[in-house]
Amino acid sequence: xxxxxxxxxxxxxxxxxxxxxxxxxxxxxxxxxxxxxxxxxxxxxxxxxxxxxxxxxxxxxxxxxxxxxxxxxxxxxxxxxxxxxxxxxxxxxxxxxxxxxxxxxxxxxxxxxxxxxxxxxxxxxxxxxxxxxxxxxxxxxxxxxxxxxxxxxxxxxxxxxxxxxxxxxxxxxxxxxxxxxxxxxxxxxxxxxxxxxxxxxxxxxxxxxxxxxxxxxxxxxxxxxxxxxxxxxxxxxxxxxxxxxxxxxxxxxxxxxxxxxxxxxxxxxxxxxxxxxxxxxxxxxxxxxxxxxxxxxxxxxxxxxxxxxxxxxxxxxxxxxxxxxxxxxxxxxxxxxxxxxxxxxxxxxxxxxxxxxxxxxxxxxxxxxxxxxxxxxxxxxxxxxxxxxxxxxxxxxxxxxxxxxxxxxxxxxxxxxxxxxxxxxxxxxxxxxxxxxxxxxxxxxxxxxxxxxxxxxxxxxxxxxxxxxxxxxxxxxxxxxxxxxxxxxxxxxxxxxxxxxxxxxxxxxxxxxxxxxxxxxxxxxxxxxxxxxxxxxxxxxxxxxxxxxxxxxxxxxxxxxxxxxxxxxxxxxxxxxxxxxxxxxxxxxxxxxxxxxxxxxxxxxxxxxxxxxxxxxxxxxxxxxxxxxxxxxxxxxxxxxxxxxxxxxxxxxxx
Amino acid sequence: xxxxxxxxxxxxxxxxxxxxxxxxxxxxxxxxxxxxxxxxxxxxxxxxxxxxxxxxxxxxxxxxxxxxxxx
Numbered sequence: 126x127x128x129x130x131x132x133x134x135x136x137x138x139x140x141x142x143x144x145x146x147x148x149x150x151x152x153x154x155x156x157x158x159x160x161x162x163x164x165x166x167x168x169x170x171x172x173x174x175x176x177x178x179x180x181x182x183x184x185x186x187x188x189x190x191x192x193x194x195x196x197x198x199x200x201x202x203x204x205x206x207x208x209x210x211x212x213x214x215x216x217x218x219x220x221x222x223x224x225x226x227x228x229x230x231x232x233x234x235x236x237x238x239x240x241x242x243x244x245x246x247x248x249x250x251x252x253x254x255x256x257x258x259x260x261x262x263x264x265x266x267x268x269x270x271x272x273x274x275x276x277x278x279x280x281x282x283x284x285x286x287x288x289x290x291x292x293x294x295x296x297x298x299x300x301x302x303x304x305x306x307x308x309x310x311x312x313x314x315x316x317x318x319x320x321x322x323x324x325x326x327x328x329x330x331x332x333x334x335x336x337x338x339x340x341x342x343x344x345x346x347x348x349x350x351x352x353x354x355x356x357x358x359x360x361x362x363x364x365x366x367x368x369x370x371x372x373x374x375x376x377x378x379x380x381x382x383x384x385x386x387x388x389x390x391x392x393x394x395x396x397x398x399x400x401x402x403x404x405x406x407x408x409x410x411x412x413x414x415x416x417x418x419x420x421x422x423x424x425x426x427x428x429x430x431x432x433x434x435x436x437x438x439x440x441x442x443x444x445x446x447x448x449x450x451x452x453x454x455x456x457x458x459x460x461x462x463x464x465x466x467x468x469x470x471x472x473x474x475x476x477x478x479x480x481x482x483x484x485x486x487x488x489x490x491x492x493x494x495x496x497x498x499x500x501x502x503x504x505x506x507x508x509x510x511x512x513x514x515x516x517x518x519x520x521x522x523x524x525x526x527x528x529x530x531x532x533x534x535x536x537x538x539x540x541x542x543x544x545x546x547x548x549x550x551x552x553x554x555x556x557x558x559x560x561x562x563x564x565x566x567x568x569x570x571x572x573x574x575x576x577x578x579x580x581x582x583x584x585x586x587x588x589x590x591x592x593x594x595x596x597x598x599x600x601x602x603x604x605x606x607x608x609x610x611x612x613x614x615x616x617x618x619x620x621x622x623x624x625x626x627x628x629x630x631x632x633x634x635x636x637x638x639x640x641x642x643x644x645x646x647x648x649x650x651x652x653x654x655x656x657x658x659x660x661x662x663x664x665x666x667x668x669x670x671x672x673x674x675x676x677x678x679x680x681x682x683x684x685x686x687x688x689x690x691x692x693x694x695x696x697x698x699x700x701x702x703x704x705x706x707x708x709x710x711x712x713x714x715x716x717x718x719x720x721x722x723x724x725x726x727x728x729x730x731x732x733x734x735x736x737x738x739x740x741x742x743x744x745x746x747x748x749x750x751x752x753x754x755x756x757x758x759x760x761x762x763x764x765x766x767x768x769x770x771x772x773x774x775x776x777x778x779x780x
Numbered sequence: 781x782x783x784x785x786x787x788x789x790x791x792x793x794x795x796x797x798x799x800x801x802x803x804x805x806x807x808x809x810x811x812x813x814x815x816x817x818x819x820x821x822x823x824x825x826x827x828x829x830x831x832x833x834x835x836x837x838x839x840x841x842x843x844x845x846x847x848x849x850x851x
Contacts, residue, residue: 141789141845189798189843196801200794235791243788243819356815366793406793410817 147185148233151226154178158222175218179209182225199373201401208397212756215390223757224398231764235407238771242414242778252304252323253344257288260332270322271339279333281326290342291333293318298329305343306711307424347710350428351421355414359430361731362409369402376400391756392749399745399759404766408734411774416727419778424710425720432706436689437728438670439721442622443661443683445675446629446639449693450714451604453676455520457487458585459601461576462498482572484580484601487524495526502598504529506590509547509556512537517588518545520602544588555591567591573599584638603635609714610643616718620725624669628657628683657683674717691717723780730777734770741766783832785821785839787846790814799842806830806838821846 158174161167183206190202205228212221259266260278270288273279278294281287287300299311304323311327314320320333323344339345358366376396384393413430420427427433447453462483490499507525510518512534525531536548543564544557555565559577562569569589577587577599585601617625626647629636636650649660657673661683664671673680673687676694684690684705692705694712709716745762748754754762790796796814799821803812808829813822823835832848839846 138840139845140840140843185843189795192798192802192842196798196805198797198801200797201792232791236789239791240788240819352815352818352820355817356820369794403792410793414817 144185144229144233147181148226148229151178151182151222151229154181155222155226158219172218175222176213178222179213179218179225182222182229183209186225186228199377201373201403204373204377204397204400208394208756211390211394211397215394217391217756220391220756224760227757227760227764231403231767234764234768235771238768238775239411239414242411242418242775252286253342254286254288257335257338258282273335273338275335275337277335279335281320281331281333283326283328283330285326287320287322287324287326287333288338289322289333289335290337291320291335293320294332294334296329296331298331299327301325301327303424305347305424306713307422307716308711308713347421347426350426350708351417354427354429354432355417357429357431359409359413359434359731361434361735362413362430365405365409365735369406372402372405373400392752395749395754395756395759396746398756399742399749399754399763401763402738402742403763404738404741404770405735407767408738408770408774409731411771412727412730412734412777415774415777416723416730419780420720420723423716423719423723424713425716425723426705426708426710427720427724428706428708432689433724433727434731435670436672436707436721436724437726439672439689439724440622441624441626441664441669441671442617442717443626443628443657443664443671443673443687444645445657445673445680445683446627446631446636447604448676449674450610450627450639450643450645451606453604455517455586455602455604457520457524457600458603459487459580460485460490460499460502461573461580461587461599461601462496462502463573463596463598482570482576484576498598500526500529502590502600504531505552505554505592505597506556506588506600507531508534508549509537509545509554509590512547513539513545515539515545517586517602521588521600553593556588558587559589562589562591562596565591565594567594567596569596581632581634582638584635586635603638606639606642607712607714613714613717614644616715617721620718620722622721624664626660628652628660630654654680654682658686661686672721691720723777726780727777730774734773737766737770737773781825781827783823783825783835784849785823785835785846786849787819787821787839787844789844789846790816790819795844799839799844802842803835803838809835820849 154174154177158171158178162171186202187206190200190206193200193203205224209221209225212224253270255270256267257270257273258280259268259273260280265280273289279289279291293314293316295316297315300314300320301311302321302324303309305321314331321344322342377400380393380396380400383396384390413433416433417427427436444450462485463481503521503525506521507529508531510521511531532549534547534549538546540546540557540561543561544555547554555562555567559569573596580587580601585603587599587601589599590597614625624647625645626649627636627640627645628649630652631650633650636648640648657680661671661673665688671687672689672691673683674691674693675684676692681704684692689706691707691709693709707720709720741762745754745759749759793816796816799814800812803809803823809823809825811824821839825835836846836848
């Protein structure tokens with residue numbers, strides 16, 4: 126009979142189909158057996174059908190057990206094979222059939238549900254189209270996406286997926302980048318913007334100069350990174366697998382011992398059936414795959430189970446200021462103007478006077494238009510700054526009105542930490558801090574100094590402008606705080622983080638202004654990157670589990686020292702994706718509390734699963750020894766516990 | 781060369797052992813690693829001795845269905 130069945134099912138080479146077919150046949154035998162049993166009282170036929178069912182299901186199980194033995198390891202399949210064969214031998218046919226069929230059914234259901242969880246990422250993989258339209262000599266060529274070379278020009282039509290990473294060469298559009306950043310709001314793209322494979326072009330046609338294709342794209346790196354993270358075993362998982370290594374042989378020993386002691390073969394076989402640590406070994410992996418997969422969909426890349434466990438225990442958070450709490454791009458906030466008589470347009474001599482100083486805010490001016498004093502201030506500052514690469518220069522230049530045509534400076538010299546001196550025709554221009562102007566003997570009125578101090582207390586950086594030895598005004602700049610920073614800090618506190626600290630190399634006054642705006646109580650300003658590192662080490666020594674959040678490049682040492690290093694805005698910066706424990710693909714600050722929350726929930730989920738698994742094992746052992754659980758029920762409860770653990774883990778996909 | 785297979789068929793972490801052992805004992809394969817969590821099977825092999833398709837066949841013989849994947 127065995128050889129006949131093997132011949133029949135040997136044709137079913139596809140293991141998935143074979144398992145399904147065997148499962149259906151053995152299930153049908155059981156159903157038929159019980160139906161006949163209900164209709165008449167044919168014990169012979171009932172037993173035959175049950176034996177058939179057990180043997181059909183055992184074909185697959187015994188095959189795997191034998192392969193395991195050949196490879197010199199005992200596995201669950203071996204335990205089930207011994208139990209079922211033993212069951213048939215001692216005449217408990219229904220129990221033997223139930224054990225094997227339930228075992229196959231459980232395995233099939235587990236593969237299905239695990240497959241669903243694994244598919245979270247497969248959605249991402251399918252975001253990348255297979256082909257790309259390449260423009261070559263004014264002709265369109267359809268190439269496999271992976272074969273597009275760097276520098277090729279790719280046409281992307283509206284509504285289609287972008288096949289490569291690259292830079293927009295012509296055309297404007299909006300692009301749905303949720304696959305990369307998790308950000309649902311489409312991003313505007315114009316010539317010079319970066320685009321990523323796997324994102325969706327919405328309304329415009331664009332041409333993109335390819336940079337990376339195939340497995341070198343950001344999307345491929347994300348997928349690889351997430352998969353490595355999911356496969357990396359968390360400490361709990363390693364511990365459990367070690368436990369399982371002696372648990373199964375332990376149960377076999379217990380089974381033999383109990384037979385020698387009680388001479389009850391069925392009891393011994395039942396012990397074998399419940400000896401599979403199924404729910405326990407799957408408790409951690411299922412939660413971690415779900416948790417990491419779900420986070421990836423939101424643009425949060427967690428490096429692995431170990432980091433997820435650490436992030437779930439965070440009790441203190443240290444934040445970098447520039448570029449993390451703030452946008453990292455200074456903007457003009459105020460102009461300090463010196464009143465003067467209007468003489469013509471623009472470039473007139475300033476009549477210096479001590480009591481005619483006015484401070485106007487840049488946001489007010491945006492509504493009212495620029496007065497001449499401000500235009501003039503920007504004009505002279507602009508000539509000097511246009512050759513500078515200082516970030517403040519960029520901020521000043523970006524605010525230049527289009528109507529203002531800036532001439533090239535004839536002479537230019539930068540003084541690090543002070544400012545810039547420049548010459549244009551017969552004008553000597555100085556742009557810099559108060560110290561710089563004082564060094565050059567430019568008189569600064571008492572009232573003007575007062576205004577500077579006032580602005581400094583608001584956290585502004587000030588730049589003074591002088592022409593031909595006379596002060597003509599000042600510009601206040603600030604790096605705006607991200608709008609969601611306050612909510613983020615509040616969420617961290619709400620989630621039970623005891624300590625939220627800001628670490629910055631910037632001045633105390635600026636740091637204090639940002640702290641006031643975000644609700645952070647603890648400030649460490651004017652510190653060097655090494656001092657940030659020391660600070661985190663001290664926090665760890667005090668027994669805190671510390672998360673450090675920064676931009677991933679300047680803060681790299683502190684990110685590495687912290688228990689969890691979180692890098693912001695990682696899309697496009699490979700370094701951050703590779704090195705940070707958690708990389709946030711977008712600049713969305715709220716993803717910081719979100720990532721800690723996902724970690725915490727995953728950690729909790731793992732614990733729930735372990736508790737479910739251990740309680741089941743204990744209850745089963747107790748039940749077996751008290752004689753209230755036999756083979757069939759033992760297998761049913763065991764498989765049910767595995768399913769409960771898997772379903773519980775899958776809840777994390779819905780966070 | 782390194783070939784990645786993907787299986788949606790792995791139901792328990794212990795079944796990984798069979799697939800790994802069967803692959804590792806085959807001529808032309810210098811290393812095989814099965815990742816249960818993601819269902820990835822990474823095989824380092826000599827394509828002249830053993831083809832990608834043969835790898836799929838070997839995983840089948842261990843009782844699991846797998847497909848060749850780009851990455």
